[in-house]
Amino acid sequence: MQPGDHIELDITSVAHGGVFVGRHEGRVVFVPDAIPGERVRVQLTQTGEKSFWRGETVEVMDASAHRRPHVWRQADVEVPPERRPGGADFGHIALDHQRALKLEVLQDALQRMGGVDLPVRMVTIDGDDGSRWRTRVSLHVDDEGRVGPYAARSHRVIEVDDLPLATEAIARTAADVAPEAPGRIDLVEPADGRVRVLARPRHDKRVGKHDKGDEKRHRGPGATRRAAPAKRRNPAREVVVERVGSREFLVDAGGFWQVHRGAAAALTDLVRQTLPALDPDALHLDLYGGVGLFAATLGEAGASRIVSVESDARATEHAGENLAEWVGARAETGRVDRWLPQFREQAGERDLARLRSGVVVLDPPRSGAGGDVVRELVTLGPASIVYVACDPVALARDLTTFGEGGYAPASVTAVDLFPNSHHVEAVTLLTRV
Numbered sequence: 001m002q003p004g005d006h007i008e009l010d011i012t013s014v015a016h017g018g019v020f021v022g023r024h025e026g027r028v029v030f031v032p033d034a035i036p037g038e039r040v041r042v043q044l045t046q047t048g049e050k051s052f053w054r055g056e057t058v059e060v061m062d063a064s065a066h067r068r069p070h071v072w073r074q075a076d077v078e079v080p081p082e083r084r085p086g087g088a089d090f091g092h093i094a095l096d097h098q099r100a101l102k103l104e105v106l107q108d109a110l111q112r113m114g115g116v117d118l119p120v121r122m123v124t125i126d127g128d129d130g131s132r133w134r135t136r137v138s139l140h141v142d143d144e145g146r147v148g149p150y151a152a153r154s155h156r157v158i159e160v161d162d163l164p165l166a167t168e169a170i171a172r173t174a175a176d177v178a179p180e181a182p183g184r185i186d187l188v189e190p191a192d193g194r195v196r197v198l199a200r201p202r203h204d205k206r207v208g209k210h211d212k213g214d215e216k217r218h219r220g221p222g223a224t225r226r227a228a229p230a231k232r233r234n235p236a237r238e239v240v241v242e243r244v245g246s247r248e249f250l251v252d253a254g255g256f257w258q259v260h261r262g263a264a265a266a267l268t269d270l271v272r273q274t275l276p277a278l279d280p281d282a283l284h285l286d287l288y289g290g291v292g293l294f295a296a297t298l299g300e301a302g303a304s305r306i307v308s309v310e311s312d313a314r315a316t317e318h319a320g321e322n323l324a325e326w327v328g329a330r331a332e333t334g335r336v337d338r339w340l341p342q343f344r345e346q347a348g349e350r351d352l353a354r355l356r357s358g359v360v361v362l363d364p365p366r367s368g369a370g371g372d373v374v375r376e377l378v379t380l381g382p383a384s385i386v387y388v389a390c391d392p393v394a395l396a397r398d399l400t401t402f403g404e405g406g407y408a409p410a411s412v413t414a415v416d417l418f419p420n421s422h423h424v425e426a427v428t429l430l431t432r433v
């Protein structure tokens with residue numbers, strides 16, 4: 001069969017990455033926009049691989065009871081696949097069932113790849129109906145001046161008449177945004193409710209210079225050099241305030257902050273509940289610390305010696321200020337993979353012993369911590385590790401490496417920070433066995 005051909009498919013399961021699985025004459029076919037239990041008509045898009053094909057769902061012949069009209073009208077299965085915007089790949093599924101499917105993917109990855117057979121529960125953000133949660137949205141401007149999100153699984157810009165996952169204020173601002181040049185436009189609504197529009201034109205030389213600067217500042221490990229002060233002409237560097245309860249965090253408008261309006265608070269609560277009792281004399285680490293969200297959680301839980309490690313110097317600078325109330329807390333710029341071995345070689349026996357009684361909170365990017373970082377952590381031997389993960393497969397892979405080093409998961413809790421998409425966050429407590 002060729003790309004463009006149509007087949008009928010019984011969908012039997014959900015796979016990692018927001019796709020669903022059926023079989024055609026024994027061969028696995030991955031399709032989006034379906035639900036296990038459905039029979040769908042599929043237009044094939046990739047038939048080159050021996051072991052699996054890919055396709056697009058073009059018609060639902062026998063619908064699941066969990067199907068509902070797509071939360072984003074323009075992403076509905078009634079719309080031709082090439083015109084559906086991306087970013088809400090579970091938007092056609094009832095919210096409860098989305099969560100059940102996410103748990104299934106997480107549990108399956110943990111069991112099959114990580115050898116972990118623990119019950120996983122899911123918590124949700126209070127009052128979340130799955131819409132109007134994104135406080136950060138990226139739109140794209142193409143060479144013809146079209147502005148909008150990318151189409152699903154593509155870099156083609158789709159003009160849309162609403163952004164139902166974005167906050168009301170971002171959706172309103174996006175409707176009026178005037179594209180100046182091809183590239184990206186980030187819309188950010190921090191706690192003050194005022195939307196910042198951050199243009200990142202593709203061909204702007206200033207952007208190139210800025211990126212180079214960022215690269216230099218990422219070069220840690222343990223670099224103590226201060227970042228240059230914010231330049232006024234770069235709105236991405238405006239410093240905004242985010243809030244978790246009554247606590248305030250400074251962050252660059254264009255810097256990393258949790259996307260869902262309730263995510264930072266929900267994750268803080270979950271990490272706090274997951275933390276074991278802290279030894280007040282121990283040393284605790286917040287790795288991939290951003291502006292110090294979990295270092296503050298450690299501080300609030302009674303830690304007195306805390307180091308936050310983050311590769312972005314601007315974020316580290318903010319973390320230093322955000323953690324100022326804890327005299328024993330410090331923020332360092334460095335890549336975790338380089339910072340850890342340097343710490344192991346340079347720290348005195350007393351600090352190494354303190355870390356062995358301490359907790360490491362770990363919140364890496366989607367690719368996970370990776371083998372080198374996990375092996376370093378195992379060598380350092382903290383009493384426990386709280387791993388905050390946004391990719392089930394990367395988590396499962398890292399848990400396998402932790403397992404080889406003598407750490408076992410004691411609990412895994414998922415949290416739905418990305419409703420209407422396949423993404424799922426999980427917080428795992430690992431202890432030495």
Ligand SMILES: C[S@@+](CC[C@H](N)C(=O)[O-])C[C@H]1O[C@@H](n2cnc3c(N)ncnc32)[C@H](O)[C@@H]1O
Nearest residue numbers: 256288289290293310311312335336363364365
């Ligand atoms: C998922 S975010 C978590 C930030 C913070 N824990 C929070 O919740 O706000 C991951 C952070 O890791 C940083 N990062 C990425 N690669 C890194 C590396 N190799 N070493 C240190 N930090 C890194 C990013 O800049 C980003 O701030």
